[in-house]
Amino acid sequence: MVRITIDGKALDVEPGKTIIQAAHEAGITIPYYCYHPGMVVDGNCRICLVEIEKQPKLAVACKTPVAEGMVIHTGSPKVHEGRRHVLEFLLIHHPLDCPVCDQAGECKLQDYYYDYDLARSRFKDQKNKKPKVVPLGPYVMFDAERCILCSRCVRFTRDITETNELLISGRGDRSVISLAPGKTLDNPYSMNVVDICPVGALTSRDFRFKKRVWFLETKNGICPGCSRGCSIHIDYDPRENRIYRIRPRKNLWVNQYWMCDDGRFTYRRTTDHRLRTPYVEGKEKDWKTALGTASRLWNDSIRTGKRIGIILSPSMTLEELYAIRLLTEGMNSIEFLLGEDYTPEDGYSVVEDDFLIEGDKHPNRKGVELLFGNSLSEVKDLQGFDFLLIFGRALRKISQDPLPPAIVLTPVFDPFIPRISVALPGRTHFEKSGSFVNSQGILQGFQKVLYTDSQAPGELEIIAELGKVSGVSIPQTTEEIFDLLSHTLPRLNGLTFSDLLKRKAIPVLEEAPLWIS
Numbered sequence: 001m002v003r004i005t006i007d008g009k010a011l012d013v014e015p016g017k018t019i020i021q022a023a024h025e026a027g028i029t030i031p032y033y034c035y036h037p038g039m040v041v042d043g044n045c046r047i048c049l050v051e052i053e054k055q056p057k058l059a060v061a062c063k064t065p066v067a068e069g070m071v072i073h074t075g076s077p078k079v080h081e082g083r084r085h086v087l088e089f090l091l092i093h094h095p096l097d098c099p100v101c102d103q104a105g106e107c108k109l110q111d112y113y114y115d116y117d118l119a120r121s122r123f124k125d126q127k128n129k130k131p132k133v134v135p136l137g138p139y140v141m142f143d144a145e146r147c148i149l150c151s152r153c154v155r156f157t158r159d160i161t162e163t164n165e166l167l168i169s170g171r172g173d174r175s176v177i178s179l180a181p182g183k184t185l186d187n188p189y190s191m192n193v194v195d196i197c198p199v200g201a202l203t204s205r206d207f208r209f210k211k212r213v214w215f216l217e218t219k220n221g222i223c224p225g226c227s228r229g230c231s232i233h234i235d236y237d238p239r240e241n242r243i244y245r246i247r248p249r250k251n252l253w254v255n256q257y258w259m260c261d262d263g264r265f266t267y268r269r270t271t272d273h274r275l276r277t278p279y280v281e282g283k284e285k286d287w288k289t290a291l292g293t294a295s296r297l298w299n300d301s302i303r304t305g306k307r308i309g310i311i312l313s314p315s316m317t318l319e320e321l322y323a324i325r326l327l328t329e330g331m332n333s334i335e336f337l338l339g340e341d342y343t344p345e346d347g348y349s350v351v352e353d354d355f356l357i358e359g360d361k362h363p364n365r366k367g368v369e370l371l372f373g374n375s376l377s378e379v380k381d382l383q384g385f386d387f388l389l390i391f392g393r394a395l396r397k398i399s400q401d402p403l404p405p406a407i408v409l410t411p412v413f414d415p416f417i418p419r420i421s422v423a424l425p426g427r428t429h430f431e432k433s434g435s436f437v438n439s440q441g442i443l444q445g446f447q448k449v450l451y452t453d454s455q456a457p458g459e460l461e462i463i464a465e466l467g468k469v470s471g472v473s474i475p476q477t478t479e480e481i482f483d484l485l486s487h488t489l490p491r492l493n494g495l496t497f498s499d500l501l502k503r504k505a506i507p508v509l510e511e512a513p514l515w516i517s
């Protein structure tokens, strides 16, 4: 270890780390634009200047490695003065765009101007004109006048996706981010450049001008787009009960700092093709009638010993799956099957790759394996079942007509809904809390973001309602069920759901990486 002092605080730091890493780990703020903890350091913006005793010049914290005995000051008058000059230089040609810029409210130029500069511009000449509103690809718009040439976007396409769509062309004050000849920014991770652009130069064509960011609140979630289960931030407007944007959340074990473009659009599942009202025998009914019919059908089936098929979905939460286990404990006329809700043909741009995107477009197949084993039959032939309880969209590709009496619980209005005895609207992942086990065997929890119709029960409440009919008491909340589960699965060791939300990754299957602490 190397002993250094930052702002009077003595720190023991691993050799090879930079000053900015050591400071951030110790909770000391150093501003940065071009530095990104997930990418190669470039050291071009100079905003991270710090003062090192016995060195005549200020040094860039992101590129200077720690050395034994270093005494560093991050907030001295000399440092403030240095950063003020850097900001003045960066802002000389910057347009007065803030009122119309999508980055306003989360822009590092605005933030650091208030922290270090607060001076009127001394620049009297004509500002440089550069291209504005340039589509770089299907999802990313570019404004060259706002760009501070930090090169993060270039390094992302060079080192992370290795697709090399972006480069810096021109010299001096004519330098500009450009597309490489013959390329467009259309790799499956293109929108990450919007997240990492520290200013308003790169904006999302899906999000821009839809909402000022200060009207949004953010909750942590898990992307339901594939079995990778990337950690995400969900930005939503609580007044409208609407999600506007999904961004990646740092999770070094699962997705590092990134997510794919397809995953960002999963918020559309909260509005597109929803089943909003219950159906009984093809007709819209109120919840009371539909639940009463569902309970009666379930009761008849279990009392008369009929052959029941329960079709599970790899999109169900671990808690829902465990509630089904509780519901069916001791019943031996039941066969479990496993359906599919989404396939790569359902509008995904990429089937799978060797970075994050998985071919299995469900977030919790490993959760099904954890509780039901990995030998459940696929949904192909439903002849021979007297009754079906179906979770999700498994019947999408089944043409069998007529179907046996069935209850289906799904958020999506599929064409098979009118053929079902009772169809009950389900919730999307953004409308409930729960947990998923991803393809690596890592368990992660997520919170409810959007509220739902107060009259409409959620999946757990409906399962508990069926339990009442068969004399089984099943808890109705995610927290209670998770509690039961964590006392059943040795690896969870009595963990509570709120503990799970605080942890980023809990290994629950053998294949989970050993290095998770």
Ligand code: SF4
Pocket (backbone or CB within 6 Å): 146, 147, 148, 149, 150, 151, 152, 153, 154, 177, 196, 197, 198, 199, 201, 202
């Ligand atoms: S577009 Fe954004 S990320 Fe790219 S160099 Fe300019 S400021 Fe940096």
Ligand code: SF4
Pocket (backbone or CB within 6 Å): 223, 224, 225, 226, 227, 228, 229, 230, 255, 259, 260, 261, 262, 263, 264, 356, 357, 358
């Ligand atoms: S890789 Fe999978 S889990 Fe990650 S963002 Fe994309 S779809 Fe979502």
Ligand code: FES
Pocket (backbone or CB within 6 Å): 031, 032, 033, 034, 035, 042, 043, 044, 045, 046, 047, 048, 049, 060, 061, 062, 063
């Ligand atoms: S953050 Fe250090 S030079 Fe840009």
